[in-house]
Ligand SMILES: [Zn+2]
C-alpha cells in the first residue's frame with residue numbers, strides 16, 4: 001500500500017517545486033505581491049424605493065467608481081474617473097436619464113481642493129460607442145479644459161495614438177500615471193479596455209463583466225481576436241481585478257437578471273478575477289462556426305444577430 005502511494009508522490013513534489021519556482025519567478029519579473037482584494041460597499045441597486053441618481057466609491061484618492069442608478073436607466077452602468085497630475089480621464093458618460101456632469105464636477109473640485117487648486121484637463125472617453133456609455137457627452141462639450149473623444153474607431157485610435165489598431169497597445173499619460181489602452185473590438189467596433197499599472201486594475205467595459213457579453217455574430221471573429229490579445233496582455237501584466245461597465249448577474253453562479261430588470265437584488269460583485277480573461281479566451285476559442293449562448297459562473301457569452309458597425 002505504502003509503495004503504491006509513495007511512487008506517484010515524487011512527480012507531484014516535482015510539479016509542486018516547479019510551480020513554486022514559476023510563481024517566485026513571476027513575482028521577480030513583475031513586481032510586488034497583489035494588494036488586498038477590492039472591497040466595495042453595497043452598490044445602489046434599485047431595491048430601495050428611492051435611491052440617489054449616482055453613487056461614488058473611491059478606490060484611492062485618484063481613482064473613483066461612479067454607479068448610475070438603475071432607477072434612472074435600466075443599464076445602471078459604472079463609470080470610472082482616473083486622476084493623474086495633468087489630466088483626469090472619465091471613462092464613459094452614462095446612459096442618460098440624469099445629469100451626470102454635476103457628480104463629475106464635484107469630484108474634480110474636491111480633488112483640486114486637495115491639490116492646491118491645481119488645474120487639470122478632463123478627458124471624456126468611452127469604453128465603446130453604445131448609447132448607454134456616451135449619453136452624457138453633450139453635458140461636457142462646452143465645459144472648459146475638456147476634450148470629448150469621438151465615437152468612431154478611427155477617432156478613438158487617433159486620440160490615443162494607436163499606431164496599428166487593433167493590434168498595438170497605446171499608452172496614454174495622465175501625468176505621472178500612464179495607462180495602457182487596448183483595442184478590443186467585437187462587442188462593438190470602437191471598444192477599448194484601459195489598464196492602469198498604478199492600481200493594476202483593468203477597466204473592461206462591456207467585453208468582460210458579470211453579465212451578458214453580447215457579441216453580434218458578424219463580429220464574433222473580432223471578439224475572438226480581442227480575447228486572444230487580451231489574454232496575451234494578461235500574461236505579461238499583473239492584473240488585480242477587472243472592473244466592467246455593468247452588473248447583470250446575481251450572486252447565484254451563472255444566473256442573470258431578466259433583460260431590463262428594474263431591481264438588482266443580490267448582485268454579483270463588480271470586480272472579476274483576472275482568471276476570467278483566460279476563461280473567456282478559451283470559451284470563444286472553442287465556440288463553433290455558429291456560436292451559442294455559453295453560461296459561466298461569472299459571465300455569459302451571448303451571441304446576438306448580426307448588427308451593422310454601430
Ligand atoms: Zn455595449
Ligand SMILES: [Zn+2]
Pocket residue numbers: 075077130132133206245246
Ligand atoms: Zn453597456
